[in-house]
Amino acid sequence: MTPAFRLTLIWIVGSMLAFIFAMNYLPASLVDGHYIPVSNDSFYHARRILDTAANPAAFYEFDNRINYPEGSWIVWPWGYDYLMAQANVHRQRQENVPAMIAFARANESAGEDQTAEQAQYEIAAEEGRKINDKVSLSSSASFAPVFEDINIYVLDAKLLNLAASQQLPPPRSSFESRAVENYRLHFDGLPTVSGFVRPERCVQAQLQTAAALGADLALRETVVSFTQDGSSVTVRTDKDTYRASQLIVAAGAWLPGMLKPDLASRFMVTRQVLYWFRARSEDAHALFSPERFPVYIWQLPAPQSIYGFPATGGLEDGVKLATEQYDVATTPESVSRTVGPDEVREMYETYVEPFFPGLSPVCVRHKVCLYTWVDGARFIIDRHPDFQRVIVASPCSGHGFKFAPVIGEIVADLVTRGATRHDISRFRLARFG
Numbered sequence: 001m002t003p004a005f006r007l008t009l010i011w012i013v014g015s016m017l018a019f020i021f022a023m024n025y026l027p028a029s030l031v032d033g034h035y036i037p038v039s040n041d042s043f044y045h046a047r048r049i050l051d052t053a054a055n056p057a058a059f060y061e062f063d064n065r066i067n068y069p070e071g072s073w074i075v076w077p078w079g080y081d082y083l084m085a086q087a088n089v090h091r092q093r094q095e096n097v098p099a100m101i102a103f104a105r106a107n108e109s110a111g112e113d114q115t116a117e118q119a120q121y122e123i124a125a126e127e128g129r130k131i132n133d134k135v136s137l138s139s140s141a142s143f144a145p146v147f148e149d150i151n152i153y154v155l156d157a158k159l160l161n162l163a164a165s166q167q168l169p170p171p172r173s174s175f176e177s178r179a180v181e182n183y184r185l186h187f188d189g190l191p192t193v194s195g196f197v198r199p200e201r202c203v204q205a206q207l208q209t210a211a212a213l214g215a216d217l218a219l220r221e222t223v224v225s226f227t228q229d230g231s232s233v234t235v236r237t238d239k240d241t242y243r244a245s246q247l248i249v250a251a252g253a254w255l256p257g258m259l260k261p262d263l264a265s266r267f268m269v270t271r272q273v274l275y276w277f278r279a280r281s282e283d284a285h286a287l288f289s290p291e292r293f294p295v296y297i298w299q300l301p302a303p304q305s306i307y308g309f310p311a312t313g314g315l316e317d318g319v320k321l322a323t324e325q326y327d328v329a330t331t332p333e334s335v336s337r338t339v340g341p342d343e344v345r346e347m348y349e350t351y352v353e354p355f356f357p358g359l360s361p362v363c364v365r366h367k368v369c370l371y372t373w374v375d376g377a378r379f380i381i382d383r384h385p386d387f388q389r390v391i392v393a394s395p396c397s398g399h400g401f402k403f404a405p406v407i408g409e410i411v412a413d414l415v416t417r418g419a420t421r422h423d424i425s426r427f428r429l430a431r432f433g
């Protein structure tokens with residue numbers, strides 16, 4: 001085979017492969033920066049995004065245009081399209097901070113898709129570091145070889161009236177150093193730190209709302225027992241006896257004690273300790289103020305990760321932080337509610353001192369609380385296996401508080417309609433067999 005024939009053969013095979021790849025089906029493509037949806041799926045999602053960008057009120061979880069004419073609830077992370085649309089609108093308006101927040105939220109529900117994450121990084125790089133509540137700064141510096149620029153040479157030649165290139169002077173410098181500072185001004189101010197609620201006040205607000213809507217609150221009563229007889233449930237407390245057609249039990253760490261031992265054994269109650277350490281000085285305390293210090297979860301090079309909050313009080317109120325432990329099980333009855341000096345010292349030496357030099361070993365406050373954990377950190381929302389008129393709801397596992405509104409909606413649906421539009425199959429007790 002001659003070299004020319006071999007090259008021709010390679011060219012023919014290469015062209016065929018290129019042709020096959022070109023014919024390959026793609027669900028969407030970008031042409032001149034314009035998104036061209038190709039498949040049904042791509043058209044559908046593009047339409048949802050455009051509808052939402054044009055009119056945020058068009059944001060829908062129930063779509064009457066699929067499974068027409070009945071319509072259907074959307075089962076995938078349906079907020080993704082909306083958040084991406086919202087984020088891109090902010091980005092086009094150069095509203096970097098809301099764009100980053102919307103991309104971060106979209107990224108949460110994105111699954112495999114990395115578009116939101118990528119966009120978030122790009123905007124964060126543009127935005128740079130926050131200097132104060134109105135200014136952020138992004139700096140970059142480079143030091144690189146300079147290559148002869150033909151335009152400069154032509155200009156040089158003209159200025160110096162030179163004809164031959166050999167007569168041109170050598171480059172003025174062989175390296176270029178460049179420093180760029182971009183300032184972004186936020187005339188309305190950057191958003192203040194958000195991201196935590198005060199649970200006691202939330203519970204208070206929820207109770208007040210329930211009472212305003214007609215609920216009878218029976219506070220500071222301990223349920224001693226509940227039984228189902230025929231079409232009603234009887235609840236006995238240390239103060240009274242109540243009858244109802246249905247009962248919802250949301251007893252947190254006490255719930256396992258209300259189930260049979262084989263089901264109860266699927267729950268693990270763990271002791272958690274929260275600490276408030278005092279800063280070393282007023283200046284050090286100021287570094288933990290909400291304007292400068294975030295709400296965070298930090299995977300340290302230590303056995304457990306920690307989480308914490310900015311300081312919301314004065315020096316003597318300390319700075320709150322805690323770990324999460326899942327190794328030692330306990331019960332609400334047997335848990336130790338005291339925190340000894342050795343435990344405080346160990347916490348300080350392992351998790352505080354090496355990572356927060358501004359915090360002193362003085363622990364101004366500590367508190368013990370309980371996590372209720374089930375396999376996979378999931379919730380339990382189901383009918384009690386022994387009493388069909390009793391619903392057990394355990395938004396447990398250390399992350400349930402924020403879901404109170406939707407869990408409330410679900411149990412209300414179950415009580416009033418016998419079913420809910422939310423998919424709660426993963427939260428059934430039956431999954432334990």
Ligand SMILES: Cc1cc2nc3c(=O)[nH]c(=O)nc-3n(C[C@H](O)[C@H](O)[C@H](O)COP(=O)(O)OP(=O)(O)OC[C@H]3O[C@@H](n4cnc5c(N)ncnc54)[C@H](O)[C@@H]3O)c2cc1C
Pocket residue numbers: 221222223224250251252253254272274369370371393394395396397398399400401402403
């Ligand atoms: C330290 C810590 C940090 C957390 N951080 C977060 C967070 O950042 N975000 C988040 O979303 N979630 C968080 N959680 C989890 C959240 O607090 C729980 O998921 C949520 O409180 C569970 O709600 P619940 O109603 O099921 O149980 P609980 O809030 O435990 O309420 C159960 C109630 O039932 C009462 N009770 C029990 N038995 C009886 C009885 N026999 N008679 C009468 N009353 C009874 C108890 O007194 C209690 O008031 C955290 C939990 C802890 C402990």
